[in-house]
Amino acid sequence: MTKFHKTRIRVRYQETDKMGVVYYANYLVWFEVARTEYFKSFGLSYRDLEDKEIYLMVASVMCQYKSPARYDDLVSIRSWIPEVKNSSLKFAYELSMGNKAIATGESVHVFTNKAGRPIRIPEEVTKRLT
Amino acid sequence: MTKFHKTRIRVRYQETDKMGVVYYANYLVWFEVARTEYFKSFGLSYRDLEDKEIYLMVASVMCQYKSPARYDDLVSIRSWIPEVKNSSLKFAYELSMGNKAIATGESVHVFTNKAGRPIRIPEEVTKRLT
Amino acid sequence: MTKFHKTRIRVRYQETDKMGVVYYANYLVWFEVARTEYFKSFGLSYRDLEDKEIYLMVASVMCQYKSPARYDDLVSIRSWIPEVKNSSLKFAYELSMGNKAIATGESVHVFTNKAGRPIRIPEEVTKRLT
Amino acid sequence: MTKFHKTRIRVRYQETDKMGVVYYANYLVWFEVARTEYFKSFGLSYRDLEDKEIYLMVASVMCQYKSPARYDDLVSIRSWIPEVKNSSLKFAYELSMGNKAIATGESVHVFTNKAGRPIRIPEEVTKRLT
Numbered sequence: 001m002t003k004f005h006k007t008r009i010r011v012r013y014q015e016t017d018k019m020g021v022v023y024y025a026n027y028l029v030w031f032e033v034a035r036t037e038y039f040k041s042f043g044l045s046y047r048d049l050e051d052k053e054i055y056l057m058v059a060s061v062m063c064q065y066k067s068p069a070r071y072d073d074l075v076s077i078r079s080w081i082p083e084v085k086n087s088s089l090k091f092a093y094e095l096s097m098g099n100k101a102i103a104t105g106e107s108v109h110v111f112t113n114k115a116g117r118p119i120r121i122p123e124e125v126t127k128r129l130t
Numbered sequence: 131m132t133k134f135h136k137t138r139i140r141v142r143y144q145e146t147d148k149m150g151v152v153y154y155a156n157y158l159v160w161f162e163v164a165r166t167e168y169f170k171s172f173g174l175s176y177r178d179l180e181d182k183e184i185y186l187m188v189a190s191v192m193c194q195y196k197s198p199a200r201y202d203d204l205v206s207i208r209s210w211i212p213e214v215k216n217s218s219l220k221f222a223y224e225l226s227m228g229n230k231a232i233a234t235g236e237s238v239h240v241f242t243n244k245a246g247r248p249i250r251i252p253e254e255v256t257k258r259l260t
Numbered sequence: 261m262t263k264f265h266k267t268r269i270r271v272r273y274q275e276t277d278k279m280g281v282v283y284y285a286n287y288l289v290w291f292e293v294a295r296t297e298y299f300k301s302f303g304l305s306y307r308d309l310e311d312k313e314i315y316l317m318v319a320s321v322m323c324q325y326k327s328p329a330r331y332d333d334l335v336s337i338r339s340w341i342p343e344v345k346n347s348s349l350k351f352a353y354e355l356s357m358g359n360k361a362i363a364t365g366e367s368v369h370v371f372t373n374k375a376g377r378p379i380r381i382p383e384e385v386t387k388r389l390t
Numbered sequence: 391m392t393k394f395h396k397t398r399i400r401v402r403y404q405e406t407d408k409m410g411v412v413y414y415a416n417y418l419v420w421f422e423v424a425r426t427e428y429f430k431s432f433g434l435s436y437r438d439l440e441d442k443e444i445y446l447m448v449a450s451v452m453c454q455y456k457s458p459a460r461y462d463d464l465v466s467i468r469s470w471i472p473e474v475k476n477s478s479l480k481f482a483y484e485l486s487m488g489n490k491a492i493a494t495g496e497s498v499h500v501f502t503n504k505a506g507r508p509i510r511i512p513e514e515v516t517k518r519l520t
Contacts (some may be wrong), residue, residue, distance in 0.1 A: 013296065013417060015288045016408035018180075018461055023404050025158035026189045032155075036273065036332065047332040050148075058154045063194035068246075071295065071408055082290040098287045117197075143426065144283050144419045148276035148331055155274060159404045166462065176403075202426065202437040203276055213497065229393040278440075284448045285422075288415035310408075318414045322452035328506075376458075 003129065004080045005038040011073045021068035027103055028061060031093050034079040035107075038091070042128045054122060056109040059088065063105040069095075075102055084130055087111050087118040132211040133259065134244045135168040151198035156189060157233055161223050164209040165237075168221070172258045188247060189218065193235040199225075203215055214260055217241050217248040232251045263389065264340045265298040271333045281328035287363055288321060291353050293356055294339040295367075298351070302388045316369040319348065324366040330357075335362055347371050347378040370383060392468045395428040395518065403478055410460035418451060421483050423500055424469040425497075428481070432518045444512060446499040449478065451494040457495040459485075463471045472518055475503050 009030050016048050017023040039046045046056065046112075069075050076096050083090040088110045095102040139160050147153040165186075169176045176186065199205050206226050212222040218240045225232040243253050269290050277283040294318075299306045306316065329335050336356050343350040351360045355362040371381050399420050407413040425446075429436045436446065459465050466486050473480040476499045485492035509511050 008160060010293075010296075012289060013407055015294050017403055017409045018406035018408070019185060019187075020408045025155045025162075025404060028155035028158065029272060032273050033270075045332070050331075055149060057149075057197055060191065060192065060194045061154060064190045065188055071310075072305070105406050138424075142419060143277055143422050144285060146278035147273055148278070148280045150278045153274050159402060162403050163400075175462070180461075201440075202435070277443060277446075283416035284451060285415045288418065315409060318410075318455055320454045321414060322450065324450045325448055328447075350392065378401075 002080050002082065003035070003042060005041045006046065007034045007037040007077045007079070009075045009097075010032060011069055011071050011075060011078060014069050018037040018111060021070055024063070024065065027063050027065075027095065027105065028097070028107075030075070030077060031061070031063075031079075031091070031107060033103055033119055034093055035091055037081050038081075038127075044125060044128050046080050049122075053114045054119070055114065055116075057116065059110050061105065061106040061107040065103050066101040069097065069102050072099060076110045081107075081129055084121070087120055089121065089129075102130050132210050132212065133172060134208060135164070135171045137164045137167040137209070138209045139163060139207060141201050141205060143200055143201050146201050150158070151196075151200055154193070154195065155196070157193050157225070157235065159238075160205070160225070161191070161193075161209075161221070161235055161237055164207040164223055165221055168209050168211075169259075173234045174255060174258050179255075181254075183244045185244065185246075185248070187242050187243045187246065189235040189238040189240050191235065193233055195233050196231040199227065199232050203227060211259055214256065217250055219251065219259075236253060262304060262340050262342065263353055264338060265294070265301045267294045267297040267337045267339070269293060269337060271329055271331050271335060273331050276331050280300065281330055282335060282365060284323070284325065286328045287323050287355070287365065287377075288367075289357070290291070290335070290337060291321070291323075291339075291351070291365055294337040294353055295351055298339050299389075304388050309382075309385075313374045314379070315372045315374065315376075317372050317376065319366040319368040319370050323363055324362040325363050329357065329362050340390055342366075344381070344386065349379055351390075379383065392470050392472065393432060393472045394468060395424070397424045397427040397467045397469070399423060399465045399467060400469055401459055401461050401465065403461050406461050409458075411460055414453070414455065417453050417455070417485070417495065418497075419470075419496055420465070420467060420485070421451070421453075421481070421495055424467040424483055425481055428469050428471075434490050434515060434518050439515075441510075443504045444509070445502045445504065445506075447506065448501050449497065449498040449500050451497040455493050456491040460489065463487060468489055471498075472496075473515065475509070477510055479511065479519075
């Protein structure tokens, strides 16, 4: 039973490039905002996790660009966790404006300690997110 | 017969995050620097292409993170074009420091006119890059 | 009679640096968000202005840093226009968290046409903002 | 007897915005690159300083924008230290392309320990920089 979350992002001028649209790397920044909000909406604070020296290292990311977003657009990001393993999880993202698909993406994250060693996903996390 | 190019990037303080390593979206910025330099090394200017209203729209990107890069590191980016189609091409990237793999990535780009419509890859481009 | 506006910004992970705090250039990005919201709150859309080929070129900016902001902090930005001239205006910003001052800043912007030539501030702007 | 240093920056596509020019906050990123290179050219590594838990906190910054820089431009940054106090110093920057002034700027930095408390400028720094 997957839990979904929806965040909204107002496009900043800084996020555009000379083509007049959002620069492609900024979608990954929005993914990160979506993850933070996802955690928060299910009672978890990623900031608190890091304060306890639990880190989420990114292992991979991919993004498919469907239609450009522009300055001052309000982009919706639907995010969910399609896959959980022992020490890693996958996030998926769907970005849209009204009926128009903007982009889709996925990222895989490994839970690690401060030294960067993989650890089992803490129970407080699995309990809340899955 | 694939052509390779090598660029070097000095990690900026701005590119790091509170984990002390390079923030994951910045690898895509480096991919872009590598593409610009790749074009230049084979006698093409992406800036000139845009001045002629020929654009390279990104269709997709993916990145796998192997080992973190840190402030003031000198990262090597090896880039090449593993695939060319009628109106699109794929770039591949290998990031390393000495013998250590930092990341690998790929991005697909579609040639378009100013209106965003796909166009055949201009002959001056195919001639130089392939 | 000065009009004030208040915006709130949630600090993104991307905005932090290896010192664990918000990287200093990102305050200027927040100033830009504050300007967009300031305009909007008084019935003006900066996006529409640019669509009419009216641009706001930045002439200068300054920022004083009082206390660092961190990931996931909610920063308040109070903005206002302390000075209006024939073709330029000055924005002022106060950033805070609760009672704690985070930063103060100012930026001067010149209204220009597409060619970058200064123009008188459009009446629709002065009427709304002052 | 002031020491000067010159760095060169190739403008990245990511650094442009929808106006077609470099986004104003990115000049501060270039200032940071200039500082890193300034230190290095006089035998100091800012990275090593931080490894010894000596930090340079920014207290203020200002920038005046003269003429826009564009994608793929090669911008020269001349930097120097016009002022040194007990625990702080000021950097100054002149950005240009050929004879054309791009921008000028200044930033003030305070030396601190890890807790953010001001400390006297380490002797190894004053000896090298002044």
